[in-house]
Amino acid sequence: MIELLKNSIPGLRDNWDKYKDLFKEIKVDSKTVLLREGEIAKKIFFIKEGCLRMSFYSKGKDITFQFFFEGQAVSSIESFSSSQPSQFALEAIEPSTLIVVHKKDFENLQKEYPEIRTGMQEILLQRFSRYAGLFLSFIKDTPQQRYLNLLQNEPHIIQRVPQHYIASYLGISPVSLSRIRKRIHGI
Amino acid sequence: MIELLKNSIPGLRDNWDKYKDLFKEIKVDSKTVLLREGEIAKKIFFIKEGCLRMSFYSKGKDITFQFFFEGQAVSSIESFSSSQPSQFALEAIEPSTLIVVHKKDFENLQKEYPEIRTGMQEILLQRFSRYAGLFLSFIKDTPQQRYLNLLQNEPHIIQRVPQHYIASYLGISPVSLSRIRKRIHGI
DNA sequence: GAAATTCATTAACAATTGTTAATAAATGAT
DNA sequence: ATCATTTATTAACAATTGTTAATGAATTTC
DSSP, X not given: OHXXXXXXXXXXXXXXXXXXXXXXXXXXXXXXXXXXXXXXXOEEEEEEESEEEEEEEETTEEEEEEEEETTOEESOHHHHHHOOBOSSEEEESSOEEEEEEEHHHHHHHHHHOHHHHHHHHHHHHHHHHHHHHHHHHHHHOOHHHHHHHHHHHOHXXXXXXXXXXXXXXXXXXXXXXXXXXXXHHOO | OHHHHHHHSHHHXXXXXXXXXXXXXXXXXXXXXXXXXXXXXXXXXXXXXXXXXXXXXXXXXXXXXXEEOTTOEESOHHHHHHOOBOSSEEEESSOEEEEEEEHHHHHHHHHHXXXXXXXXXXXXXXXXXXXXXXXXXXXXXXXXXXXXXXXXHOHHHHHHSOHHHHHHHHTSOHHHHHHHHHHHHOO
């Protein structure tokens, strides 16, 4: 995982001894909260192994709206880059191995390697673009169709993520998702 | 309207005689199609007066997902900037007065005034950011709540846009929107 | 490995939505 | 002004979803 970052920035690899201490590997249990809603994001995570979910509270309900897997860089980017309280929480939903970089260190790295900043913007744009697609899907598809889309396009989510989080992600209740599955997969 | 563009770019104002022919004002009837789905966007519009909607076809239905009003710059930006066929259509839903700029001319302007490009990126980012918000609203709110949000945050849409387009925008049928309104506004 | 907790399914009922069709109201065209 | 078309409402019924609660299955904890 970290190899990816290392390799994409030549200077980083060449001076690896100088930087390697900034990348700390941690292992966390499932359900470990990595960022609480309202906190300011001071870390960025690279997922080496495992799965995280991003969520927020609304009317007494915990709503999950994105999942992250191996190879992805994760933070509440808005909070991380603006130092404003995060609107979202971040939590492990599998025992996970993460590479942690602190904001201070990350900013120093950014100064030395401006391509990191570009990469961050790229990630942000990709996320927004993804949300745009999901918005269109909500406007045109039924919950059942959205489940089928997920099955088609991101089967790993359905395989690995507990069902009630998927229900939340589809904007429906766990009970309703169970019924949809019954309708689709038979009996 | 065009004043806005003129004023935000000093050089434009100073050499206005040179450029003014690139900005053509047109008046269009309601229901005029300005860009068909599948066409490559070769124009950008600045709305001086009136209202447009952006839409696409899915399973035999025409789905509206955004409205544009006075003072906004509109194009199928993805198509306009990538020269790929547009996924979306653009249509007037009021008699409208538009300033049209052709892509060629716009690109020439961009070369002379790079801040225009930045402005375009800004517009694109704003639109994505808006879609992100709408996505979260779909995931957490009921159709009725989304209607109330619209009433609260963008009452001009409800005042000016025919109801069946709003229904589409909310992801529900016109019949259902009529029932929601009855529930809310009484009797 | 037993107990506790979490998660998924099912049932029952209420509420909401979709669909179709009929009617009423509003808008546009000649 | 009249006619035609479009748009909004209402009704009736089917389908879907939400909610609550009970049960079963799976997982975690000790």
